[in-house]
Each structure stands twice: as C-alpha cells, then as structure tokens.
Amino acid sequence: MSTETGESFTFAVLSDTHIFDKAPADLDIDAYKQYQTSRMYWDTNERFLAAAERVNELHPDFVIITGDMIDHISPENILLYNQLSRVLSAPIFPVIGNHDNTSMTIYKKPDGEIDVQWNLAEPNERAKFRSGIFPDGKFNYSFSRNGFKFIIVNNAEDVSILEQLSWLESELRSGSDGKTFIFNHVPLKTPATTETIRRVWAGNESLVMGNSEPQFELLHAYNSKIACIFSGHLHTFSDDMVEGLRQVVCPMTVQSPDSFLLCICNAGGGWDYT
Numbered sequence: 001m002s003t004e005t006g007e008s009f010t011f012a013v014l015s016d017t018h019i020f021d022k023a024p025a026d027l028d029i030d031a032y033k034q035y036q037t038s039r040m041y042w043d044t045n046e047r048f049l050a051a052a053e054r055v056n057e058l059h060p061d062f063v064i065i066t067g068d069m070i071d072h073i074s075p076e077n078i079l080l081y082n083q084l085s086r087v088l089s090a091p092i093f094p095v096i097g098n099h100d101n102t103s104m105t106i107y108k109k110p111d112g113e114i115d116v117q118w119n120l121a122e123p124n125e126r127a128k129f130r131s132g133i134f135p136d137g138k139f140n141y142s143f144s145r146n147g148f149k150f151i152i153v154n155n156a157e158d159v160s161i162l163e164q165l166s167w168l169e170s171e172l173r174s175g176s177d178g179k180t181f182i183f184n185h186v187p188l189k190t191p192a193t194t195e196t197i198r199r200v201w202a203g204n205e206s207l208v209m210g211n212s213e214p215q216f217e218l219l220h221a222y223n224s225k226i227a228c229i230f231s232g233h234l235h236t237f238s239d240d241m242v243e244g245l246r247q248v249v250c251p252m253t254v255q256s257p258d259s260f261l262l263c264i265c266n267a268g269g270g271w272d273y274t
C-alpha cells in the first residue's frame with residue numbers, strides 16, 4: 001500500500017484492547033485475577049498480540065485504536081501498552097478511552113493522588129510525528145491522508161464541551177466533503193447503540209455520554225463532510241445511519257484475533273471497510 005497523494009491506502013481500527021500488567025504492586029494477585037476474569041479476560045495482552053499479528057499480515061498504512069488501550073491507569077500499564085503496541089508494524093493513532101484516564105483506575109500514588117502519565121512512555125520510533133503515545137500529548141488532534149481527514153476526539157472524560165465543540169467545528173470546516181472521519185471512544189446515541197446497551201449492558205444508559213447530543217448536532221450540521229463516525233466502548237459491533245450520519249462501533253479487539261476493521265480509502269475519494 002502507498003500513501004502517495006491520490007493513491008489508495010488502508011487503515012485498521014482496533015478497539016478496547018484493555019492491556020494490563022498482571023503483577024501490580026501491593027495487590028493480592030489471586031483476588032486481582034478473579035476480579036479481572038469476572039469482568040472480561042485475564043489474557044488481554046496475549047489476545048492483543050494475536051490480533052496484532054493478523055493486522056500486520058494485512059499491511060495497513062496506519063492503525064487507529066478507538067480507546068481503552070489499557071484497562072486502568074498506572075505507570076506499569078502505560079509502559080506495557082507502549083511495549084506491546086510496538087508489535088504492530090504500522091504507526092498507531094490512539095483515541096483516549098474512559099479506562100485510559102483517571103475515571104477508571106486502581107492506581108494511586110502514596111499520597112492518594114492519581115497521576116496520569118501517558119507521556120512517560122518513550123515515543124514509538126516508527127511514528128515520527130508523535131511525542132509520546134499521543135501526538136504532542138494531546139487527546140484531541142487531527143491528521144490528513146490523501147485528501148481524507150481524521151479527527152480524533154476525547155469524549156471519554158470531563159472536558160470543556162464548549163471549547164471542544166469549537167475546536168471540532170474548526171476541524172470540520174477544513175475537512176473535505178464526504179472524506180472526514182470522526183473517532184470517539186464513546187459512541188453517540190443511535191438506535192444500534194441503544195440496542196447494544198439493552199442487550200449487552202443491561203440497559204445502562206450511562207454508557208453513552210451526556211455530551212453525545214451537542215456533538216451529534218454539530219456533526220449533523222456538517223453532515224456533508226462526514227464519511228463515518230467510529231467509536232468503541234460497547235465491546236460489540238454495530239453499524240447504523242441516523243439522520244444521514246453513519247456510526248460504526250468497533251468490536252472489542254481482544255474478543256478474537258479477527259475482531260478489528262480494515263478500511264480502504266480509494267483514489268476516487270470513496271471508502272469502505274471489511
């Protein structure tokens with residue numbers, strides 16, 4: 001694949017890898033194993049590596065991970081993510097998830113403060129544009145490839161919604177018609193996401209952020225620009241169209257080695273995924 005101007009390119013979308021250190025300090029390992037196994041998987045690290053191998057076989061030009069890269073914030077988990085994610089051959093663009101910030105942590109410094117340290121990891125050499133794991137340490141950022149625009153939005157933690165919407169609108173304005181992708185961690189509320197929440201998450205509506213509606217309204221106003229909104233968080237795939245906006249919720253990558261999407265953007269401006 002090539003990323004020369006006007007040529008087609010591909011990108012893989014992974015989600016909810018929930019990588020974590022299996023021997024955290026000061027925790028009873030048996031209780032920890034029981035806790036983690038009751039929530040999801042004990043072997044997310046190994047499952048991530050198996051999926052990464054499949055992704056590498058497809059040679060995407062880059063990878064986007066739609067959040068929950070790690071299971072909870074701790075220096076060990078961030079360093080482990082940085083180490084394991086290097087197995088992916090392509091550069092990675094991460095989206096911050098609720099498990100990647102202080103709202104979901106079992107780690108606290110001795111003084112009780114929670115310390116978010118995504119920038120403690122060394123940058124991945126293959127991603128020259130990056131400073132640390134997030135570009136310039138920012139959780140809201142964008143980049144362009146061959147006329148397509150990729151806007152990465154932090155909707156997984158408390159942010160100044162007005163400030164963020166103003167930033168998002170300026171990013172949308174400069175995107176090309178039908179060639180702008182939005183990446184959230186938390187999906188916008190749509191019939192498909194409501195159905196997933198009912199079926200998989202016992203109707204827990206808090207899994208769709210309150211900020212969903214203002215963002216949806218803004219994206220709707222720029223409908224003509226948007227190719228697709230991708231997200232994760234629900235650990236279950238869905239693809240639906242609401243008022244002309246398409247939203248794809250990516251499956252949880254560690255469920256099986258094939259639980260990721262491969263998207264192709266072609267020279268004519270079209271796109272699709274498998």
Ligand SMILES: [Fe+2]
Pocket residue numbers: 016018067068099233234235
């Ligand atoms: Fe998750």
Ligand SMILES: [Fe+2]
Pocket residue numbers: 067068097098099185232233234
């Ligand atoms: Fe999440």
